[in-house]
Amino acid sequence: xxxxxxxxxxxxxxxKKGNPAVQAAMTLVAAMYxxxxxxxxxxxxxxxKELYLExxxxxxxxxxxxxxxxxxxKLNMQTTFINTLAYTAVSVFVLAILCGVTAWAIAxxxxxxxxxxxxxxxxxxxxxxxxxxxxxxxxxxKLNLTNTRYGIVFMYIxxxxxxxxxxxxxxxxxxxIELEESARIDGCSVYRTYxxxxxxxxxxxxxxxxxxxxxxxxxxxxxxxxxxxxxQLKTLTVAISSLFSAQSSxxxxxxxxxxxxxxxxxxxxxxxxxxxxxxxxxxxxxx
Amino acid sequence: xxxxxxxxxxxxxxxxxxxxTIGLIxxxxxxxxxxxxxxxxxxxxxxxxxxxxxxxxFHDKEFIDAWWFTIKFTIGxxxxxxxxxxLFAVALDSGIRAQKIYRTALFVPCLISAIIVGFIWLKMFSxxxxxxxxxxxxxxxxxxxxxxxxxxxxxxxxxxxxxxGYWMLxxxxxxxxxxxxxxxxxxxxxxxxxxxxxxxxIPMLAPAITICVVGITTGSLKxxxxxxxxxxxxxxxxxxSIIYQTYTTAINGRRYGYxxxxxxxxxxxxxxxxxxxxxxxxxxxxxV
Numbered sequence: 407x408x409x410x411x412x413x414x415x416x417x418x419x420x421x422k423k424g425n426p427a428v429q430a431a432m433t434l435v436a437a438m439y440x441x442x443x444x445x446x447x448x449x450x451x452x453x454x455k456e457l458y459l460e461x462x463x464x465x466x467x468x469x470x471x472x473x474x475x476x477x478x479x480k481l482n483m484q485t486t487f488i489n490t491l492a493y494t495a496v497s498v499f500v501l502a503i504l505c506g507v508t509a510w511a512i513a514x515x516x517x518x519x520x521x522x523x524x525x526x527x528x529x530x531x532x533x534x535x536x537x538x539x540x541x542x543x544x545x546x547x548k549l550n551l552t553n554t555r556y557g558i559v560f561m562y563i564x565x566x567x568x569x570x571x572x573x574x575x576x577x578x579x580x581x582x583i584e585l586e587e588s589a590r591i592d593g594c595s596v597y598r599t600y601x602x603x604x605x606x607x608x609x610x611x612x613x614x615x616x617x618x619x620x621x622x623x624x625x626x627x628x629x630x631x632x633x634x635x636x637x638q639l640k641t642l643t644v645a646i647s648s649l650f651s652a653q654s655s656x657x658x659x660x661x662x663x664x665x666x667x668x669x670x671x672x673x674x675x676x677x678x679x680x681x682x683x684x685x686x687x688x689x690x691x692x693x
Numbered sequence: 694x695x696x697x698x699x700x701x702x703x704x705x706x707x708x709x710x711x712x713x714t715i716g717l718i719x720x721x722x723x724x725x726x727x728x729x730x731x732x733x734x735x736x737x738x739x740x741x742x743x744x745x746x747x748x749x750x751f752h753d754k755e756f757i758d759a760w761w762f763t764i765k766f767t768i769g770x771x772x773x774x775x776x777x778x779x780l781f782a783v784a785l786d787s788g789i790r791a792q793k794i795y796r797t798a799l800f801v802p803c804l805i806s807a808i809i810v811g812f813i814w815l816k817m818f819s820x821x822x823x824x825x826x827x828x829x830x831x832x833x834x835x836x837x838x839x840x841x842x843x844x845x846x847x848x849x850x851x852x853x854x855x856x857x858g859y860w861m862l863x864x865x866x867x868x869x870x871x872x873x874x875x876x877x878x879x880x881x882x883x884x885x886x887x888x889x890x891x892x893x894x895i896p897m898l899a900p901a902i903t904i905c906v907v908g909i910t911t912g913s914l915k916x917x918x919x920x921x922x923x924x925x926x927x928x929x930x931x932x933x934s935i936i937y938q939t940y941t942t943a944i945n946g947r948r949y950g951y952x953x954x955x956x957x958x959x960x961x962x963x964x965x966x967x968x969x970x971x972x973x974x975x976x977x978x979x980x981v
């Protein structure tokens with residue numbers, strides 16, 4: 407969309423008048439959506455006594471952090487948190503490099519093989535890895551990837567690459583091809599062209615890719631529960647899920663654990679909202 | 694020169710190609726191969742049994758029930774989430790104040806892992822919402838996960854709470870890209886608001902609708918995490934999805950070959966759904 411068109415659009419939007427009834431209805435809807443989040447936060451500060459004797463909606467008398475301390479201990483936080491962070495960071499870093507170069511080659515080389523590659527990668531979007539969890543586990547077992555750090559990172563890369571290539575390919579049309587051509591005439595190799603000319607132009611797309619993938623991997627449960635069973639390799643989501651079944655009556659600790667696990671990704675979202683939305687809406691908007 | 698370039702580009706694609714092939718495409722073929730064996734997942738022996746597993750699937754009531762639940766869950770989600778997401782997007786786009794605050798409020802639940810969402814709603818239904826009954830003096834039955842008749846409804850609520858905001862954002866982006874002059878032109882031609890919505894807005898939203906319908910359908914067909922922490926497939930087997938059933942059969946029940954046949958049915962359905970939807974919906978899109 408051109409800048410002028412956008413400006414016109416904005417004018418048009420700003421002249422629209424909101425209907426108070428719609429405003430009220432949406433306020434109610436938003437309150438209903440927020441309510442469970444309030445409940446989690448509320449529970450996470452309650453003492454055992456307050457949990458059993460008082461209404462679940464009553465506010466705790468004081469902001470006691472006992473549940474957080476307990477959750478920290480029960481989740482084996484210093485290990486699981488670092489594990490999850492490491493798996494996420496390494497996978498996302500590799501994905502950013504791989505998807506960038508792959509998508510660029512697919513967009514630039516007109517050979518049939520690259521057209522085939524694009525369709526080949528898209529298969530991974532149509533068939534989510536959850537559907538294939540059984541053979542994915544088997545192949546990991548056969549290649550000695552289970553219960554290793556590089557094994558789970560490998561699988562996060564393999565399962566994330568489809569979306570990454572799709573996303574990056576759709577961004578490639580924003581990179582002007584003339585710059586690359588003149589660099590090539592000057593004798594620049596394909597690799598140097600990518601890293602010195604294309605990559606800097608892809609920064610916003612990379613930010614989008616990184617945050618979309620980070621949030622998927624951080625929240626993953628199925629792959630992590632299949633691939634790592636050793637205590638020192640476990641991720642936060644897997645640790646939390648075992649806490650759920652172990653603490654069915656005293657769930658204030660579980661609620662504190664939920665807050666701990668959701669906060670990092672919520673902060674990431676709040677600070678990079680713009681890129682997040684861009685990544686989600688790829689292909690949804692014409693022009 | 695051309696050849697040299699081709700080779701250089703090839704080097705860029707190959708690593709991703711290999712990783713993807715090992716991590717996803719080979720497993721796809723592995724499941725086909727194991728689905729014609731009676732392998733238990735552990736022993737060295739993998740006896741070939743032909744199509745016996747597939748024939749058994751047709752008579753397996755647990756398998757059919759699992760598909761039935763998955764289909765109901767998917768259809769319910771596709772309808773409810775699309776309608777609500779579009780409705781909320783239109784409401785937010787109608788020029789109300791503080792649009793961004795509403796947007797964030799509705800979006801935040803999708804940042805939470807499905808396994809946590811399941812647990813949150815387990816507690817919501819069993820502990821928190823009954824309390825509201827007491828406040829209001831009403832007598833709603835909120836124990837949705839406890840009865841096989843209401844468990845689907847409960848899971849739909851949990852899943853919609855998590856995902857409506859996500860799809861709403863996609864519709865919102867689509868709505869904001871509809872040029873204002875199209876609406877003006879339709880207005881001049883005498884179209885009322887409802888007509889404008891169905892004849893201007895909806896056709897312009899077609900790419901967004903394609904993405905949302907395909908995304909919600911594939912997302913619902915693969916439901917598993919949500920069930921692990923909320924209903925555990927119960928009560929009875931009332932909320933056992935196809936992946937949940939595959940997991941219990943192949944991993945807990947040690948019938949790996951049979952479980953692989955279940956995987957194959959899911960893959961076939963996913964591919965069919967994607968093809969039909971992309972073909973059918975793309976036709977309706979208008980070119981501007």
